[in-house]
Amino acid sequence: MTQQLSPARPGRHLQAERLHGPDALREAQALRYRVFSSEFAAKLKGAELGLDMDDYDIHCQHIGVRDLNNGQLVATTRLLDHRAAADLGRFYSEEEFNLQGLLQLQGPVLELGRTCVDPAYRNGATIAVLWSELAEVLNQGGYRYLMGCASIPMQDGGIQAQAIMQRLRERYLCTDYLRAVPKNPLPELEVPSNVITEMPPLLKAYMRLGAKICGEPCWDPDFQVADVFILLKRDELCPRYARHFKAAV
Numbered sequence: 469m470t471q472q473l474s475p476a477r478p479g480r481h482l483q484a485e486r487l488h489g490p491d492a493l494r495e496a497q498a499l500r501y502r503v504f505s506s507e508f509a510a511k512l513k514g515a516e517l518g519l520d521m522d523d524y525d526i527h528c529q530h531i532g533v534r535d536l537n538n539g540q541l542v543a544t545t546r547l548l549d550h551r552a553a554a555d556l557g558r559f560y561s562e563e564e565f566n567l568q569g570l571l572q573l574q575g576p577v578l579e580l581g582r583t584c585v586d587p588a589y590r591n592g593a594t595i596a597v598l599w600s601e602l603a604e605v606l607n608q609g610g611y612r613y614l615m616g617c618a619s620i621p622m623q624d625g626g627i628q629a630q631a632i633m634q635r636l637r638e639r640y641l642c643t644d645y646l647r648a649v650p651k652n653p654l655p656e657l658e659v660p661s662n663v664i665t666e667m668p669p670l671l672k673a674y675m676r677l678g679a680k681i682c683g684e685p686c687w688d689p690d691f692q693v694a695d696v697f698i699l700l701k702r703d704e705l706c707p708r709y710a711r712h713f714k715a716a717v
């Protein structure tokens with residue numbers, strides 16, 4: 469376990485940890501359920517138990533952030549590496565995208581997924597603690613690429629998603645290493661030029677790290693979101709955040 473202590477607010481002390489064992493996994497699944505069901509009205513396997521669970525969980529490594537003052541798990545994400553994906557026959561992202569060029573990536577790949585943060589802890593400190601633990605995993609495994617999906621809510625019919633995609637295409641689109649073709653593309657939608665949208669915090673955090681999007685988003689009806697495929701190459705990491713990824717520079 470790597471300890472990363474950070475006072476997010478007065479009286480809060482956050483610690484990153486590796487989540488081992490069935491009890492810790494259920495704790496992560498319960499946090500995911502609370503976040504995804506309340507914010508996206510998502511259709512979740514395990515909902516009758518108050519959990520978000522699927523067949524990938526047992527093949528993944530899970531990390532989280534805990535508030536030491538109350539013992540609560542306040543953030544979590546799961547990691548699926550190329551070896552586990554080979555045993556499964558796929559990465560989770562391949563359920564939504566045809567990943568053209570995936571087999572040609574030079575170096576080990578780690579997939580990030582099911583990331584969520586308790587609404588009361590959505591600040592830079594919590595994400596920084598989670599990122600620091602992710603950095604330890606990346607460095608220990610020698611992974612060269614980090615990939616996964618970031619979600620944009622679609623409850624407004626897709627206006628926000630289309631507006632955000634216009635910005636992402638201009639600044640963050642890159643298909644040099646991999647092209648992600650959505651299996652369920654978003655429907656065409658005219659967006660007025662004066663629409664003002666805020667990028668979801670997690671998607672914004674990925675872009676600040678130096679990640680790129682690799683194509684158009686996929687519509688996920690179970691979560692009512694548009695999923696954007698992102699790829700981060702370690703040697704293209706934003707220098708501002710490189711201190712969390714010591715072996716990447």
